[in-house]
Amino acid sequence: MSDDIILQVQELIESANASLKTAHALLRQVTGVTDTDRERIVSRASTMSGSTSPVSGKVVEGIFDGQNMVDGSGQTYPVPANYASKSKLVESDGMKLTITDEGKFIYKQIAPVKxxxxxxxxxxxxxxxxxxxxxxxxxxxxxxxxxxxxxxxxxxxxxxxxxxxxxxxxxxxxxxxxxxxxAARAHVASESTEDGELSPRVSS
CATH class of the missing domain: 2.40.50.140 (Nucleic acid-binding proteins)
Known part of the structure; x- marks a missing residue:
């Protein structure tokens, strides 16, 4: 994939994220409700040392929000569900995204939370x-x-x-x-026997 196509894709992503951020801001103005969980994730992501621009170095660091990776500027990057499941990623894990010259997205967990x-x-x-x-x-x-x-x-x-x-x-x-x-029935039966209660028996 050429650099021009990568740049075009990145511009589309940035445009979509900008529109989403504007929509969130308008919603907060109308309802007065703030998405504190997302703000917390964005705040944590902004403290990470990686670049927030995949074009410059093609590496992004961010925080896993349970479904996607969010970088310090609030941009969202979809994490493959199969990878997240098999890796047992936990909400708030630190991640790194590498975008190759071929346009592939490679994720890596770099700062797992306790x-x-x-x-x-x-x-x-x-x-x-x-x-x-x-x-x-x-x-x-x-x-x-x-x-x-x-x-x-x-x-x-x-x-x-x-x-x-x-x-x-x-x-x-x-x-x-x-x-x-x-297992629960067996546990209850075991406790009943230990307490001295008679357990029913089925004769053969």
């Missing part, structure tokens, strides 16, 4: 898959759900940033609901 785990149940809400854990519904990438062949009702372990709030979770493990239910 992680913690949470266990919840897979639900579907407003057409999106989420995990209900700790009294909150965390969004999931569809690629993660399909990769693990998860179904609504399954028990899901997700990764979250340790020191900050998040809207997205990265799937760590999935326990099918029938296995989770069987």
């Amino acid at each position: 992680r913690r785990t949470a266990v919840g149940v897979l639900i579907q809400e407003d057409g999106q898959y989420k995990v209900l854990a700790e009294g909150k519904a965390y969004r999931l990438l569809l690629a993660s759900v399909t990769f693990y062949r998860a179904e609504v009702g399954d028990q899901v372990t997700i990764l979250l940033p340790e020191d900050m709030e998040a809207k997205w979770g990265a799937v760590e493990n999935v326990l099918p609901k029938h296995i989770a239910q069987a």
